Amino acid sequence: MPHRRIRLAAVGAVGLLLLSGCLHAAPASSIQEAPKDLGAQDVVSAVQADPALKELLPAEIRQSGVLTVGSAVGTPPIAFHPQDGGPPRGVDIDVADAVARKLGLTVKRDQVSGASLLTGLTAGRFAVGTANFSVTEERKKVLDFTTYLTDGTGILVRDDSSLTEVTDLAQLCGSSIGTGVGSTFENDLRRQQDKCVQAGKQPYRVSTYSDAAAHFLALREGHVDVLVSSASVLRYAAAQQPGLRLAGQLDRRDVGLATNKGAGLAEPLRAAIDALVAEGAYQKILAKWHLEEAGIQRSAVNPSAA
Structure with missing residues (x-):
């Protein structure tokens, strides 16, 4: 990084x-x-x-x-x-x-x-x-x-997160996830939410934000565990904002x-x-x-x- x-x-x-x-x-x-x-x-x-x-x-x-x-x-x-x-x-x-x-x-x-x-x-x-x-x-x-x-779809976490290399949404079961309101990422997350239940795991919870400042603040202050958004946007944020890191990209x-x-x-x-x-x-x-x-x-x- x-x-x-x-x-x-x-x-x-x-x-x-x-x-x-x-x-x-x-x-x-x-x-x-x-x-x-x-x-x-x-x-x-x-x-x-x-x-x-x-x-x-x-x-x-x-x-x-x-x-x-x-x-x-x-x-x-x-x-x-x-x-x-x-x-x-x-x-x-x-x-x-x-x-x-x-x-x-x-x-x-x-x-x-x-x-x-x-x-x-x-x-x-x-x-x-x-x-x-x-x-x-x-x-x-x-x-x-x-x-x-x-x-692609990027995964951003705090430096203290136990998540290291996320390659599948199933790894986020039980987590609280922040993403952009009305985005393709929100749609994908909600469409696949039942996969956690089918696997016998706690579903992840999705919170949406319309403002980038609130989006990143929610992660930094622990209101969400993970941000899901454009990998390019999140990669740049990780380079600019101390305490954050990109934990994976699900697709390219x-x-x-x-x-x-x-x-x-x-x-x-x-x-x-x-x-x-x-x-x-x-x-x-x-x-x-x-x-x-x-x-x-x-x-x-x-x-x-x-």
Whole structure:
């Protein structure tokens, strides 16, 4: 562990994506989690444009010189607002900005969430969506995804916890668990809660939080034994908050930049990400956000999500 120091064919398709949720459906960050200097170091401006990669872009984007990006902004280290009210920061922000620079483009960013992110893509208000989107077969029916990270379901505990390496929810039977209200993690926990009873064990208890400060405070003060959320969010929290540690990750899923199906942008994005990996700029972004374990060696377009 480092030193303490996330265009549709019909309205129904939009509903499908909204119901499935973004992978990082953790509580929104509060001002306590985002001091003005958090993530302020610049690891992007040194990226140089590659004219050959720019030629891969759709003509309209290449000629405009602008990459329009819709970014969901919520929790460190994915994307968040610094305390001083400046532009959003996070791994999603840095990756999108670095990709744009490699393609010789300037980013124009809209800060959006939920339905606005998806309808903005479909309406052409922006070309790329970032929301720590996990790649799923259902989402691939209506969007293209270019991978840049992996994520999954993380388990965060206090340093004094007896839990060491959690690989199955059954290990949490009898525990009190905190998670984001209305998140995919809450849904998964409640759906599998009866497995403890079937195994003859005490069921775990689920408490939900809508605010990140309350979420982490509940763990630190012992109101819950475990937090379950995005592994990337929890890994970063463990690196930033003394007394907490990541006790496991239950799954691993590809995370991608979202573009409209067949828009011709997914492959140029893939080439740009691979170039960032080859030159080391990608690794600098991951190190900045303590996400080295979530990195990829090569990007892919619409990988299997089976």
